[in-house]
Amino acid sequence: MSSVSITQQPEILPQLRKETIKKIVEQGKRSDGRGHLDFRNVVLHVNPIKTADGSAIVSLGNTKVVAGVKVGVGAPYPDTPDEGALIVNLETPPLAAPTIEPGPPDENAIEIARVVDRTIRHSNFLDFKSLCIVPKKFVYILWVDLYVLNHDGNLYDAACMAAVAALASTTLPKVEIEQEQPKIIREERIPLKVNPENLPLTITFVKISNSILADPTLEEENICDSRITIGISNNKVVSIQKTIGTFTIDDIKNIMRKSIELYGKLKETVLKAIMNPDRELRL
Amino acid sequence: MSSVSITQQPEILPQLRKETIKKIVEQGKRSDGRGHLDFRNVVLHVNPIKTADGSAIVSLGNTKVVAGVKVGVGAPYPDTPDEGALIVNLETPPLAAPTIEPGPPDENAIEIARVVDRTIRHSNFLDFKSLCIVPKKFVYILWVDLYVLNHDGNLYDAACMAAVAALASTTLPKVEIEQEQPKIIREERIPLKVNPENLPLTITFVKISNSILADPTLEEENICDSRITIGISNNKVVSIQKTIGTFTIDDIKNIMRKSIELYGKLKETVLKAIMNPDRELRL
Amino acid sequence: MSSVSITQQPEILPQLRKETIKKIVEQGKRSDGRGHLDFRNVVLHVNPIKTADGSAIVSLGNTKVVAGVKVGVGAPYPDTPDEGALIVNLETPPLAAPTIEPGPPDENAIEIARVVDRTIRHSNFLDFKSLCIVPKKFVYILWVDLYVLNHDGNLYDAACMAAVAALASTTLPKVEIEQEQPKIIREERIPLKVNPENLPLTITFVKISNSILADPTLEEENICDSRITIGISNNKVVSIQKTIGTFTIDDIKNIMRKSIELYGKLKETVLKAIMNPDRELRL
Amino acid sequence: MQYVIDVTKLTPEELRAKIHELAKEGKRIDGRAPDQHRPVRLEVGVLPNADGSALVAYGDTVAVAAVYGPREVHPRHLALPDRAILRVRYHMTPFSTHDERKRPEPTRREIEISKILREALEPVILLEQFPRTSIDVFIEIIQADGSTRVASITAASLALADAGIPMRDLVVGVSIGKIGDLVIVDLNRYEDAYGDGDMPIAVMCRRGLVTLLQADGQWTTEEIEKGLELAFRAAENIYRMMRDALKSKYIEASKIYQQ
Amino acid sequence: MQYVIDVTKLTPEELRAKIHELAKEGKRIDGRAPDQHRPVRLEVGVLPNADGSALVAYGDTVAVAAVYGPREVHPRHLALPDRAILRVRYHMTPFSTHDERKRPEPTRREIEISKILREALEPVILLEQFPRTSIDVFIEIIQADGSTRVASITAASLALADAGIPMRDLVVGVSIGKIGDLVIVDLNRYEDAYGDGDMPIAVMCRRGLVTLLQADGQWTTEEIEKGLELAFRAAENIYRMMRDALKSKYIEASKIYQQ
């Protein structure tokens, strides 16, 4: 892992294709037929992975992300001795796209994992204090591992949705303390406490030809002028991450408004899927 | 260490040389004069290294492997709380061949170490329970480090022989428990318990021009169609590792039979060397 | 980090420049006007960094090194159960010169850190026993981190001076033992005990056209025939590190004498700066 | 998976004893006959970006394979003038095992299996048809319940076919195990953990060739021969399913084209 | 830094409570008004080897930036035919925080910030004027007291100007925070640790564009708008200081040339 951030190699997209995409955008449409603020089709399989303590497989159009939660037990951070821990990791294995080489998470993967982490953390979706087993000694650790199986743009929103749905389906194993050491009893389980009202989601936008588009495809991300991700929970902004380009203040105000609108719809979809877990493992 | 296995660069061997080797094989001989099932000359120096707790230097023709055992004390694995641990590591330092660059063990080195480890582990040569000091707390850890000093083919069998002979010469330091911590007393020692009857060895074969050859040289490995390693202990098969190419079922039956025959001879050689340790460090 | 030491790429210095430098040396001078045994201007800001437990910024001509000390608490080394620990690390971030790429310390950085470490360690400048908190359990650990911000030659002497001045300005936080665990109270502090008499410094020399020059610039290092660093404390030699080229016995005798002379002057400068700490952070 | 006993109520020692007890009667913990494979599920073309892809489930073991190539080699000096190079990666997701979270970095075990899988596929692919290129096979284990490497071989084989890479035959992976004297087909994780031997096998059915063979434990030569025989028989069934899966995919695809 | 209370005497909980209590009266722990920035110190040309360099202090936060380039790219395949690539590294020295020693290896946080800073600078630099080259910005945090990434942006911007790299505007970094309902400018480390939100912003003053924007915590859209407004106002002041710093350096330099 290099410690330097380097301008990324642009995807080779024929000039003609670029112009076509822009022209369609200027006409108020998108190359896959969506409106500017439409999300692609969302398919959510909740809790399909038997070996995980919670899981979800999300398809956002052709973008596919698998989330698995494993619950561990460890020491709390010294500054939050009575709170459990959340650790989010995202990997883009080489299955996901022809451009990806195997290796540890690069800066893009690290950034997405950190944005997902902060979005969940500041939403009050989780009750970190309920993850305490023995203050100062043992707390539950929620490992959320996100695997991108197919990358067609907007990994942020797909990853966040997958992580949140996986957490919503998570159960905690019982832990007993024996001779000052924790003993994990995997057979006895209680559901992880979450607050559905505060369900955190991110909404990502790109700017192409002065238009703001939600849920960009990979092609749109590759030609966009700017990109920004807004994390929302219960109509409050809980994270922002501007990545590509620049925005005017008016752009930002506009995007805030739109992201709260879109949040409402998306939240409904996700909550519905959480209510209908699916024990068949399908991609 | 890349996590991808990549087709290896073939050694550049002149076409004429390849044909010569094959022709000799077809005539029932080998380019160094051996018969198809003959091993090269085996020289075993047992326990020559004073700084190791057990050691051996093996020459299999021009292939030279040094094995050193260091005994440590640590916690047992949770699923075997009353058993010691065996950790086998093989390195191919750049001294060993012109093609080797310095670096951590590559997939070949890792594979050989793991095959040697499994062969020993399943042979009942070691009594892992005898390595327990305090159940659940402290056990002996046998670190077996294998260094290839000259690579002329068949590292599997040379490495396994070196590891086994080094273990057979190993002594354990006395361990006392003081204030719940282990204290190693290197001056007082007892021999590691081994079961010579179950002495584990591997026998490697290659297939060239439809003939099965034992103990291949590097040249033979570089032109062979297929390669397979069979681990034997007391006439039972304790490991198999097919590496290069394919085999028919008849090939495999044939190889099983031959490996048990060869095991008998080789075992005698190794046991004799173990009986005659050699405190002069020679390569 | 490769484990092989490789002949370094020479800096491209025009032939004419090389000859000019040599000619000036042969005339008893140096290209920046100094005499052969003159040091460049030394500027020392002691203790300017509020977040460090001790610090110094050293300019040796255009060579700039920042040293920061952080005090930690940890277990002592088993062979010195009643002594604290000193850990010296040197980094050459890519800010320091156009030739430096980001990455972990290379062999040059590691060597300098180790020479500085040994020079301090053997000088009796520090009283390691005074760093013991609870024998066998807890001792102070002095982390000395050296950052080269501008590299214009002779990193050895600049780094050593910075490390020593930073240590001289270091205060130790109070440590209390609570339930067998150390508790660091950063607000209550006592000065680290040092022995100014034994102040350790290194003096680096290069040989160009058969002349011995002290405190080489980067240009001089790049064209020199040989280089050697002598660590002095209280007129005793406490370290030697010959790096480039060869020396005759007479050279070495000569260099020893000169290094003790130069040590006296440099020590005065450093002690004066230590007496006048400077809480404004300037480079 | 349904078990004939409540596995969650037993200690490891009891489970081990129970498995061996059942084996003495020729029975298995999940009710299968010794030579019975778990249900096999095959899906082809599951990942849109890949040139070929497949999901293979052996009971609760789920492997996903993607194939990219033939394509340019980076860095170029790895390319071979007379054939394609094959690159294979086997990887388990951190949440794929019943144990605690697995670290995502490749383990020594994963490195070995990646090599073994490459060497099982190399004899099958017509690499010489694509000199100077690379054919890449990437496998993720999403859920592990024993026999992951042989499920991976089957998934890789299907994904290669899906990518249109010419092969001498379809390779099929089957695991053979041993509990006491009983030789069994397709180990689940309990049989893997508490049995006496494990022998993963991959075969080219039509040609009668073995392309992957490993073994662990203690085996007589007769047991090995028995295991090989059972493996070929089980592979034959899976082979037919693979052909069907590939056929149905192309039928579906041609339907789409006709629309 | 002077504080209105003795911060060393309080537990974290007490400090958090005190900071929130003060905020209710519109006050801050170091006596500043909500929209008041800490003293800003700017020095240009501090590192002789670099093509451009700067030291920027926001109160006790000190960032040093060095710029090298435009220069050849290694390895070459990273070069772009139509513009320069930008390489940015943000790094904290091990002794730069009030906590225990930070390990020198880059953390995930540093990797993310390096990327965010690169993406904040890319829209500003006329990269298309230097095809096939690299422009490198290296930043070390020597002392950290909150708002390090925005101080880094200001330092990078000055160093780029010092190196003579053509830019569309000077970028200025300002952090916005939130304590209870109070929106504040330029967080110190206590406000960062115990406040309710953090929003680092970088702007091109003359063009009214935002080039860096992140947020943490819980914000209403009104608070975000308020924060953006405060940030632009604070940036305007710093922008003037930057121009002065650059001017005075060139005046000094021209004096030297005249001697």
Add this chain to the structure above:
Amino acid sequence: MQYVIDVTKLTPEELRAKIHELAKEGKRIDGRAPDQHRPVRLEVGVLPNADGSALVAYGDTVAVAAVYGPREVHPRHLALPDRAILRVRYHMTPFSTHDERKRPEPTRREIEISKILREALEPVILLEQFPRTSIDVFIEIIQADGSTRVASITAASLALADAGIPMRDLVVGVSIGKIGDLVIVDLNRYEDAYGDGDMPIAVMCRRGLVTLLQADGQWTTEEIEKGLELAFRAAENIYRMMRDALKSKYIEASKIYQQ
């Protein structure tokens, strides 16, 4: 190694005291005179694959060196147009020390010694005769009993000669130590651990040049001069043995050719 006292019965403190006590009488723990080197064993051509190789034992310290080259440089950009590059690796096997297992990854100490050995060999080899190539020297310490780096220099020198690499002279390594006021030759591990100074030296005997010089501990300039003198004298003896070892190898070799 035979010791004049039973070292296994003493605590470290007692051993330290004993060594210093003996030194006051000009004696050493293994019975040697202060200027006496341990037995030196030299074997040339021990590794068939290497272009040159040697085993060097100084008492119980055993170093093996292999030389490959001159040969092509990978990657090529490391090559120099006017001379060969030298690559040196010093490494200790995990079982080479009396302590617990050493991890196989190179330590900071090994990295430093590799550099120091390279810089000791560079002035000796006629690198300018082989532009654009690499000469590689790889050293493994099989058994360590003090003075490993100087034994390595001697082994490297012999291996280079065995490989037919032209050199200005044979380099010989000798370590000098200090116990109290006694300056001694060729430290064993106890003298290294409990003495007051360590000074590894490598010399070109015929030319009176020092190519490696390090020191640790506390030395007066007189002691250093004394040490250098003793080192040159000891080196002279080893130098003669090296010439004999090389000669006898070529005689043996020529015998083989005549058969």
